Amino acid sequence: MIRVLLVDDQQLVRAGLRMLCDSAADLEVVGEAANGVDAVRLAERLRPDVVLMDLRMPGMDGMTATQRIMAARPTTRVVVLTTFDDDDHVYPALAAGACGFLAKDMAPAELLRAVRGVVDGESPFAPAVLRRLVDRAVAARVEPAAATPVPAELTGREREVLALIGDGLSNTEIADRLHLGVTTVKTHVSNLMAKTASPNRVRLAVLAVRAGLCG
Known part of the structure:
Protein backbone atom coordinates (compact mmCIF):
# COMPACT_ATOMS: atom_id res chain seq x y z
CA MET A 1 0.00 0.00 0.00
CA PHE A 125 7.52 15.69 -15.00
CA ALA A 126 4.85 17.37 -17.06
CA PRO A 127 6.13 17.11 -20.67
CA ALA A 128 6.53 20.88 -21.02
CA VAL A 129 8.53 21.06 -17.79
CA LEU A 130 10.79 18.17 -18.76
CA ARG A 131 11.47 19.72 -22.15
CA ARG A 132 12.46 23.02 -20.51
CA LEU A 133 14.78 21.18 -18.14
CA VAL A 134 16.34 19.35 -21.04
CA ASP A 135 16.66 22.49 -23.18
CA ARG A 136 18.27 24.36 -20.32
CA ALA A 137 20.71 21.52 -19.65
CA VAL A 138 21.60 21.29 -23.34
CA ALA A 139 22.08 25.06 -23.62
CA ALA A 140 24.34 25.03 -20.56
CA ARG A 141 26.81 22.70 -22.26
CA VAL A 142 29.88 24.42 -23.69
CA GLU A 143 30.33 21.94 -26.54
CA PRO A 144 28.91 22.76 -29.99
CA ALA A 145 25.26 21.87 -30.48
CA ALA A 146 26.10 19.07 -32.93
CA ALA A 147 24.38 15.76 -32.33
CA THR A 148 25.91 13.62 -29.59
CA PRO A 149 26.21 9.93 -30.51
CA VAL A 150 24.71 7.38 -28.15
CA PRO A 151 26.88 4.44 -27.03
CA ALA A 152 27.23 1.83 -29.75
CA GLU A 153 26.34 -0.97 -27.35
CA LEU A 154 22.72 0.21 -27.00
CA THR A 155 20.24 -2.22 -28.48
CA GLY A 156 17.58 -1.08 -30.92
CA ARG A 157 14.93 -1.38 -28.22
CA GLU A 158 17.01 0.64 -25.78
CA ARG A 159 17.31 3.39 -28.39
CA GLU A 160 13.52 3.39 -28.76
CA VAL A 161 13.07 3.67 -25.00
CA LEU A 162 15.67 6.43 -24.80
CA ALA A 163 13.87 8.42 -27.50
CA LEU A 164 10.56 8.18 -25.64
CA ILE A 165 12.23 9.26 -22.40
CA GLY A 166 13.42 12.32 -24.28
CA ASP A 167 9.83 12.97 -25.33
CA GLY A 168 8.84 13.02 -21.66
CA LEU A 169 6.95 9.72 -21.47
CA SER A 170 6.69 7.77 -18.21
CA ASN A 171 7.57 4.09 -17.94
CA THR A 172 3.89 3.16 -18.20
CA GLU A 173 3.40 5.32 -21.27
CA ILE A 174 6.52 3.83 -22.87
CA ALA A 175 5.22 0.35 -22.13
CA ASP A 176 1.91 1.18 -23.82
CA ARG A 177 3.61 2.76 -26.82
CA LEU A 178 6.01 -0.15 -27.40
CA HIS A 179 3.61 -2.90 -26.26
CA LEU A 180 5.93 -4.00 -23.47
CA GLY A 181 5.47 -4.80 -19.81
CA VAL A 182 6.28 -2.00 -17.35
CA THR A 183 8.86 -4.24 -15.66
CA THR A 184 10.60 -4.71 -19.01
CA VAL A 185 10.68 -0.96 -19.56
CA LYS A 186 12.17 -0.44 -16.09
CA THR A 187 14.89 -2.93 -16.98
CA HIS A 188 15.65 -1.04 -20.18
CA VAL A 189 15.81 2.26 -18.27
CA SER A 190 18.20 0.77 -15.72
CA ASN A 191 20.38 -0.59 -18.51
CA LEU A 192 20.35 2.81 -20.24
CA MET A 193 21.48 4.55 -17.07
CA ALA A 194 24.31 2.04 -16.65
CA LYS A 195 25.46 2.13 -20.27
CA THR A 196 25.33 5.93 -20.56
CA ALA A 197 26.51 6.74 -17.02
CA SER A 198 23.34 8.79 -16.50
CA PRO A 199 22.35 9.15 -12.83
CA ASN A 200 18.71 10.03 -13.50
CA ARG A 201 15.94 10.31 -16.05
CA VAL A 202 16.60 13.97 -16.85
CA ARG A 203 20.15 13.14 -17.92
CA LEU A 204 18.81 10.39 -20.17
CA ALA A 205 16.38 12.87 -21.72
CA VAL A 206 19.21 15.33 -22.34
CA LEU A 207 21.19 12.60 -24.09
CA ALA A 208 18.18 11.69 -26.25
CA VAL A 209 17.73 15.30 -27.34
CA ARG A 210 21.41 15.85 -28.09
CA ALA A 211 21.51 12.59 -30.06
CA GLY A 212 18.57 13.71 -32.18
CA LEU A 213 16.42 10.75 -31.17
CA CYS A 214 13.29 12.62 -30.09
CA GLY A 215 10.23 13.04 -32.25
Whole structure:
Protein backbone atom coordinates (compact mmCIF):
# COMPACT_ATOMS: atom_id res chain seq x y z
CA MET A 1 0.00 0.00 0.00
CA ILE A 2 1.35 3.42 -1.01
CA ARG A 3 0.87 5.99 1.75
CA VAL A 4 0.07 9.47 0.41
CA LEU A 5 0.00 12.86 2.12
CA LEU A 6 -1.98 15.62 0.37
CA VAL A 7 -0.80 19.21 0.78
CA ASP A 8 -2.87 22.05 -0.70
CA ASP A 9 -4.46 25.14 0.79
CA GLN A 10 -7.68 24.61 -1.20
CA GLN A 11 -10.04 22.18 0.47
CA LEU A 12 -11.81 21.39 -2.80
CA VAL A 13 -8.53 20.38 -4.43
CA ARG A 14 -7.66 18.12 -1.50
CA ALA A 15 -11.11 16.55 -1.63
CA GLY A 16 -10.71 15.79 -5.33
CA LEU A 17 -7.26 14.30 -4.81
CA ARG A 18 -8.54 12.18 -1.93
CA MET A 19 -11.39 10.83 -4.04
CA LEU A 20 -8.96 9.99 -6.82
CA CYS A 21 -6.51 8.23 -4.51
CA ASP A 22 -9.31 6.41 -2.71
CA SER A 23 -10.42 5.00 -6.07
CA ALA A 24 -7.12 3.11 -6.32
CA ALA A 25 -6.81 -0.08 -4.30
CA ASP A 26 -3.06 0.35 -3.79
CA LEU A 27 -3.13 3.97 -2.53
CA GLU A 28 -4.03 5.19 0.96
CA VAL A 29 -4.37 8.87 1.90
CA VAL A 30 -2.90 9.04 5.39
CA GLY A 31 -3.35 12.77 5.93
CA GLU A 32 -4.08 16.23 4.57
CA ALA A 33 -2.41 19.58 5.19
CA ALA A 34 -3.50 23.08 4.18
CA ASN A 35 -0.10 24.72 4.68
CA GLY A 36 3.60 23.99 4.84
CA VAL A 37 3.85 23.94 8.61
CA ASP A 38 1.23 21.22 8.92
CA ALA A 39 2.79 19.34 5.99
CA VAL A 40 6.15 19.12 7.75
CA ARG A 41 4.53 18.06 11.02
CA LEU A 42 2.33 15.40 9.39
CA ALA A 43 5.14 14.04 7.24
CA GLU A 44 7.19 13.43 10.36
CA ARG A 45 4.32 11.81 12.24
CA LEU A 46 2.61 9.84 9.45
CA ARG A 47 5.69 8.89 7.40
CA PRO A 48 4.06 8.88 3.96
CA ASP A 49 5.73 7.30 0.95
CA VAL A 50 4.61 10.13 -1.34
CA VAL A 51 3.70 13.76 -0.69
CA LEU A 52 1.65 15.62 -3.31
CA MET A 53 2.78 19.17 -2.63
CA ASP A 54 1.24 22.48 -3.67
CA LEU A 55 3.65 25.42 -3.86
CA ARG A 56 1.70 28.58 -3.05
CA MET A 57 0.19 28.33 0.41
CA PRO A 58 -0.22 30.77 3.32
CA GLY A 59 2.54 30.80 5.91
CA MET A 60 5.18 28.29 4.93
CA ASP A 61 5.17 27.67 1.18
CA GLY A 62 5.58 24.34 -0.56
CA MET A 63 9.25 24.82 -1.44
CA THR A 64 10.24 25.43 2.18
CA ALA A 65 8.07 22.55 3.33
CA THR A 66 9.66 20.24 0.76
CA GLN A 67 13.14 21.20 1.90
CA ARG A 68 12.30 20.50 5.55
CA ILE A 69 10.54 17.22 4.80
CA MET A 70 13.48 15.98 2.74
CA ALA A 71 15.94 17.02 5.45
CA ALA A 72 14.03 15.02 8.06
CA ARG A 73 12.92 12.09 5.86
CA PRO A 74 15.12 11.79 2.74
CA THR A 75 13.36 8.61 1.61
CA THR A 76 10.03 10.42 1.21
CA ARG A 77 9.16 11.23 -2.39
CA VAL A 78 7.76 14.74 -2.84
CA VAL A 79 5.92 15.47 -6.08
CA VAL A 80 4.96 19.07 -6.78
CA LEU A 81 1.41 19.40 -8.09
CA THR A 82 0.67 22.97 -9.08
CA THR A 83 -0.78 25.36 -11.63
CA PHE A 84 2.53 27.26 -11.73
CA ASP A 85 5.03 25.49 -13.99
CA ASP A 86 7.28 28.46 -14.76
CA ASP A 87 11.01 28.36 -14.10
CA ASP A 88 10.68 30.56 -11.01
CA HIS A 89 8.86 27.65 -9.38
CA VAL A 90 10.35 24.59 -11.08
CA TYR A 91 14.02 25.04 -10.22
CA PRO A 92 13.61 26.09 -6.56
CA ALA A 93 11.26 23.13 -6.00
CA LEU A 94 13.75 20.69 -7.52
CA ALA A 95 16.57 22.25 -5.54
CA ALA A 96 14.49 21.74 -2.39
CA GLY A 97 14.35 18.02 -3.11
CA ALA A 98 11.16 17.44 -5.10
CA CYS A 99 11.47 14.41 -7.37
CA GLY A 100 8.84 15.47 -9.88
CA PHE A 101 6.78 18.41 -11.10
CA LEU A 102 3.25 17.93 -12.41
CA ALA A 103 0.45 20.24 -13.51
CA LYS A 104 -2.94 20.18 -11.81
CA ASP A 105 -4.72 19.90 -15.15
CA MET A 106 -3.21 16.49 -15.92
CA ALA A 107 -5.48 13.49 -16.46
CA PRO A 108 -6.47 11.61 -13.27
CA ALA A 109 -5.12 8.31 -14.59
CA GLU A 110 -1.77 9.94 -15.32
CA LEU A 111 -1.55 11.28 -11.79
CA LEU A 112 -2.18 7.82 -10.34
CA ARG A 113 0.54 6.39 -12.59
CA ALA A 114 2.91 9.12 -11.45
CA VAL A 115 2.31 8.36 -7.77
CA ARG A 116 2.98 4.68 -8.36
CA GLY A 117 6.01 5.50 -10.48
CA VAL A 118 7.80 7.63 -7.91
CA VAL A 119 7.71 4.76 -5.43
CA ASP A 120 9.60 2.73 -8.04
CA GLY A 121 12.18 5.44 -8.47
CA GLU A 122 10.70 7.40 -11.38
CA SER A 123 10.85 11.18 -11.56
CA PRO A 124 7.62 12.36 -13.19
CA PHE A 125 7.52 15.69 -15.00
CA ALA A 126 4.85 17.37 -17.06
CA PRO A 127 6.13 17.11 -20.67
CA ALA A 128 6.53 20.88 -21.02
CA VAL A 129 8.53 21.06 -17.79
CA LEU A 130 10.79 18.17 -18.76
CA ARG A 131 11.47 19.72 -22.15
CA ARG A 132 12.46 23.02 -20.51
CA LEU A 133 14.78 21.18 -18.14
CA VAL A 134 16.34 19.35 -21.04
CA ASP A 135 16.66 22.49 -23.18
CA ARG A 136 18.27 24.36 -20.32
CA ALA A 137 20.71 21.52 -19.65
CA VAL A 138 21.60 21.29 -23.34
CA ALA A 139 22.08 25.06 -23.62
CA ALA A 140 24.34 25.03 -20.56
CA ARG A 141 26.81 22.70 -22.26
CA VAL A 142 29.88 24.42 -23.69
CA GLU A 143 30.33 21.94 -26.54
CA PRO A 144 28.91 22.76 -29.99
CA ALA A 145 25.26 21.87 -30.48
CA ALA A 146 26.10 19.07 -32.93
CA ALA A 147 24.38 15.76 -32.33
CA THR A 148 25.91 13.62 -29.59
CA PRO A 149 26.21 9.93 -30.51
CA VAL A 150 24.71 7.38 -28.15
CA PRO A 151 26.88 4.44 -27.03
CA ALA A 152 27.23 1.83 -29.75
CA GLU A 153 26.34 -0.97 -27.35
CA LEU A 154 22.72 0.21 -27.00
CA THR A 155 20.24 -2.22 -28.48
CA GLY A 156 17.58 -1.08 -30.92
CA ARG A 157 14.93 -1.38 -28.22
CA GLU A 158 17.01 0.64 -25.78
CA ARG A 159 17.31 3.39 -28.39
CA GLU A 160 13.52 3.39 -28.76
CA VAL A 161 13.07 3.67 -25.00
CA LEU A 162 15.67 6.43 -24.80
CA ALA A 163 13.87 8.42 -27.50
CA LEU A 164 10.56 8.18 -25.64
CA ILE A 165 12.23 9.26 -22.40
CA GLY A 166 13.42 12.32 -24.28
CA ASP A 167 9.83 12.97 -25.33
CA GLY A 168 8.84 13.02 -21.66
CA LEU A 169 6.95 9.72 -21.47
CA SER A 170 6.69 7.77 -18.21
CA ASN A 171 7.57 4.09 -17.94
CA THR A 172 3.89 3.16 -18.20
CA GLU A 173 3.40 5.32 -21.27
CA ILE A 174 6.52 3.83 -22.87
CA ALA A 175 5.22 0.35 -22.13
CA ASP A 176 1.91 1.18 -23.82
CA ARG A 177 3.61 2.76 -26.82
CA LEU A 178 6.01 -0.15 -27.40
CA HIS A 179 3.61 -2.90 -26.26
CA LEU A 180 5.93 -4.00 -23.47
CA GLY A 181 5.47 -4.80 -19.81
CA VAL A 182 6.28 -2.00 -17.35
CA THR A 183 8.86 -4.24 -15.66
CA THR A 184 10.60 -4.71 -19.01
CA VAL A 185 10.68 -0.96 -19.56
CA LYS A 186 12.17 -0.44 -16.09
CA THR A 187 14.89 -2.93 -16.98
CA HIS A 188 15.65 -1.04 -20.18
CA VAL A 189 15.81 2.26 -18.27
CA SER A 190 18.20 0.77 -15.72
CA ASN A 191 20.38 -0.59 -18.51
CA LEU A 192 20.35 2.81 -20.24
CA MET A 193 21.48 4.55 -17.07
CA ALA A 194 24.31 2.04 -16.65
CA LYS A 195 25.46 2.13 -20.27
CA THR A 196 25.33 5.93 -20.56
CA ALA A 197 26.51 6.74 -17.02
CA SER A 198 23.34 8.79 -16.50
CA PRO A 199 22.35 9.15 -12.83
CA ASN A 200 18.71 10.03 -13.50
CA ARG A 201 15.94 10.31 -16.05
CA VAL A 202 16.60 13.97 -16.85
CA ARG A 203 20.15 13.14 -17.92
CA LEU A 204 18.81 10.39 -20.17
CA ALA A 205 16.38 12.87 -21.72
CA VAL A 206 19.21 15.33 -22.34
CA LEU A 207 21.19 12.60 -24.09
CA ALA A 208 18.18 11.69 -26.25
CA VAL A 209 17.73 15.30 -27.34
CA ARG A 210 21.41 15.85 -28.09
CA ALA A 211 21.51 12.59 -30.06
CA GLY A 212 18.57 13.71 -32.18
CA LEU A 213 16.42 10.75 -31.17
CA CYS A 214 13.29 12.62 -30.09
CA GLY A 215 10.23 13.04 -32.25
